Amino acid sequence: xxxxxxxxxxxxxxxxxxxxxxxxxxxxxxxxxxxxxxxxxxxxxxxxxxxxxxxxxxxxxxxxxxxxxxxxxxxxxxxxxxxxxxxxxxxxxxxxxxxxxxxxxxxxxxxxxxxxxxxxxxxxxxxxxxxxxxxxxxxxxxxxxxxxxxxxxxxxxxxxxxxxxxxxxxxxxxxxxxxxxxxxxxxxxxxxxxxxxxxxxxxxxxxxxxxxxxxxxxxxxxxxxxxxxxxxxxxxxxxxxxxxxxxxxxxxxxxxxxxxxxxxxxxxxxxxxxxxxxxxxxxxxxxxxxxxxxxxxxx
Amino acid sequence: xxxxxxxxxxxxxxxxxxxxxxxxxxxxxxxxxxxxxxxxxxxxxxxxxxxxxxxxxxxxxxxxxxxxxxxxxxxxxxxxxxxxxxxxxxxxxxxxxxxxxxxxxxxxxxxxxxxxxxxxxxxxxxxxxxxxxxxxxxxxxxxxxxxxxxxxxxxxxxxxxxxxxxxxxxxxxxxxxxxxxxxxxxxxxxxxxxxxxxxxxxxxxxxxxxxxxxxxxxxxxxxxxxxxxxxxxxxxxxxxxxxxxxxxxxxxxxxxxxxxxxxxxxxxxxxxxxxxxxxxxxxxxxxxxxxxxxxxxxxxxxxxxxxxxxxxx
Numbered sequence: 001x002x003x004x005x006x007x008x009x010x011x012x013x014x015x016x017x018x019x020x021x022x023x024x025x026x027x028x029x030x031x032x033x034x035x036x037x038x039x040x041x042x043x044x045x046x047x048x049x050x051x052x053x054x055x056x057x058x059x060x061x062x063x064x065x066x067x068x069x070x071x072x073x074x075x076x077x078x079x080x081x082x083x084x085x086x087x088x089x090x091x092x093x094x095x096x097x098x099x100x101x102x103x104x105x106x107x108x109x110x111x112x113x114x115x116x117x118x119x120x121x122x123x124x125x126x127x128x129x130x131x132x133x134x135x136x137x138x139x140x141x142x143x144x145x146x147x148x149x150x151x152x153x154x155x156x157x158x159x160x161x162x163x164x165x166x167x168x169x170x171x172x173x174x175x176x177x178x179x180x181x182x183x184x185x186x187x188x189x190x191x192x193x194x195x196x197x198x199x200x201x202x203x204x205x206x207x208x209x210x211x212x213x214x215x216x217x218x219x220x221x222x223x224x225x226x227x228x229x230x231x232x233x234x235x236x237x238x239x240x241x242x243x244x245x246x247x248x249x250x251x252x253x254x255x256x257x258x259x260x261x262x263x264x265x266x267x268x269x270x271x272x273x274x275x276x277x278x279x280x281x282x283x284x285x286x287x288x289x290x291x292x293x294x295x296x297x298x299x
Numbered sequence: 300x301x302x303x304x305x306x307x308x309x310x311x312x313x314x315x316x317x318x319x320x321x322x323x324x325x326x327x328x329x330x331x332x333x334x335x336x337x338x339x340x341x342x343x344x345x346x347x348x349x350x351x352x353x354x355x356x357x358x359x360x361x362x363x364x365x366x367x368x369x370x371x372x373x374x375x376x377x378x379x380x381x382x383x384x385x386x387x388x389x390x391x392x393x394x395x396x397x398x399x400x401x402x403x404x405x406x407x408x409x410x411x412x413x414x415x416x417x418x419x420x421x422x423x424x425x426x427x428x429x430x431x432x433x434x435x436x437x438x439x440x441x442x443x444x445x446x447x448x449x450x451x452x453x454x455x456x457x458x459x460x461x462x463x464x465x466x467x468x469x470x471x472x473x474x475x476x477x478x479x480x481x482x483x484x485x486x487x488x489x490x491x492x493x494x495x496x497x498x499x500x501x502x503x504x505x506x507x508x509x510x511x512x513x514x515x516x517x518x519x520x521x522x523x524x525x526x527x528x529x530x531x532x533x534x535x536x537x538x539x540x541x542x543x544x545x546x547x548x549x550x551x552x553x554x555x556x557x558x559x560x561x562x563x564x565x566x567x568x569x570x571x572x573x574x575x576x577x578x579x580x581x582x583x584x585x586x587x588x589x590x591x592x593x594x595x596x597x598x599x600x601x602x603x604x605x606x607x608x609x610x611x612x
Binding site for chain 1: 419420543
């Protein structure tokens with residue numbers, strides 16, 4: 001393309017292209033700085049000591065207290081990081097398992113079997129994607145409080161996942177199962193395998209990409225969730241990762257939203273909270289970007 | 300879509316046969332989804348509507364039917380409701396426009412055969428790995444009026460009176476818009492994927508016929524990716540209107556300072572789930588909010604007829 005263009009108007013084209021190129025890189029670099037600045041400041045703040053971090057805006061740290069900060073954060077009595085991480089993971093595993101199991105079953109049902117009014121049922125399910133959570137939250141909260149399940153085993157945070165309520169995931173699985181080779185299923189059926197057996201031994205194992213996508217999205221979604229925990233978790237032993245940072249933000253604060261936030265401890269807690277996501281991102285960068293690109297979602 | 304797998308030769312099956320070959324299995328596989336629809340969508344919506352007609356609060360046994368009083372109060376008298384809706388709209392539209400333009404421009408720049416595409420893409424994507432609940436803390440630190448890097452830089456460049464960012468009611472909402480606009484990375488990845496699917500030949504032909512870069516953008520790129528733009532516009536608007544985490548962290552859960560970061564989801568959270576747990580009133584507000592989202596989505600669908608081109612491939 002470039003060669004042909006140069007052949008037409010050699011001089012103008014190259015000069016114009018060069019300016020455009022420089023401009024392009026300039027813009028790209030500017031936005032790189034914008035994207036990297038918060039991370040940079042996060043890391044250097046984690047290195048500062050308390051006095052510097054809470055009173056001075058130094059671009060390069062004058063003090064170096066990274067290890068002391070880590071020691072302080074990790075030894076804080078409320079900061080039971082292993083407990084918080086395991087709580088988060090427990091919710092994630094329960095949510096992801098429930099969703100993958102029930103939604104893949106539903107997707108298979110919609111893809112493979114006839115039913116009177118099936119299209120209308122599917123349309124009804126799809127239309128729930130337009131309904132904001134605000135419209136659903138109050139009765140569910142009311143129910144959880146009335147039945148006393150509000151703070152039992154995180155039930156409000158994962159129970160809906162076991163009823164195939166994530167219509168997007170049903171859709172994802174349905175699309176895939178519709179492309180499943182028919183002879184494969186027929187052959188298994190001829191040999192007398194039950195439908196559930198066919199599903200679990202043939203159909204689902206062939207659908208690993210969708211399963212991976214759901215796992216990644218649910219990990220990020222559960223990990224980042226603030227609404228659920230803010231609503232349904234109060235007991236310290238049930239705290240999740242989202243609670244790990246507020247401990248330090250409110251360390252020297254008595255009621256009012258006032259000053260002297262120990263940014264060094266907050267930053268260290270943030271860095272620790274980032275570790276699982278960073279690891280996941282480093283290991284599965286490609287799948288990660290594809291999953292996000294396909295859905296455009298961040299929890 | 301004809302997937303009646305039980306059918307070996309095409310003949311009409313009786314209901315009984317159909318039940319054993321299809322209906323039974325459909326119910327086994329899809330039953331949970333139908334049950335879930337009724338338990339977690341149908342029931343809550345109906346219940347929310349019933350609640351919205353009462354003055355129920357969680358820890359009071361009795362509640363009275365009040366008709367449309369809650370709705371009337373929210374529309375005509377509750378200034379906090381009006382303010383939260385207004386701020387949510389401003390937040391959604393301004394940050395939405397900003398994110399849309401930034402992510403599209405960056406995706407196009409990255410698509411113009413730059414070197415180190417992978418590196419840039421990763422860099423833009425990096426803010427994504429900061430957990431949502433930490434984003435507020437990270438930017439509060441960065442933009443802190445006294446101890447933040449940004450004001451330090453501004454002062455170094457001779458700005459004598461740098462902004463107070465999130466600490467002042469007059470700039471807090473704007474600060475929040477700015478912060479959420481840094482989330483352009485995710486949408487950019489979506490756009491980049493769409494841009495990379497446009498066949499190269501289109502541009503080559505346009506180039507041969509002497510079309511300028513601007514014409515190429517206007518006549519090829521824009522129409523080709525218009526469905527993705529539409530998809531993103533809807534997603535960004537609804538995400539923006541429903542934005543909770545950032546405002547919850549920035550405003551300490553209550554729209555601080557002076558309700559200037561009070562978005563609708565925060566106000567609803569405060570009304571329904573803090574003392575005195577006014578479920579009835581919150582339910583009415585939720586319905587009004589739903590109607591607003593629905594209205595906006597319909598408007599966007601109507602507008603999309605003017606810019607979304609279908610069946611170009």
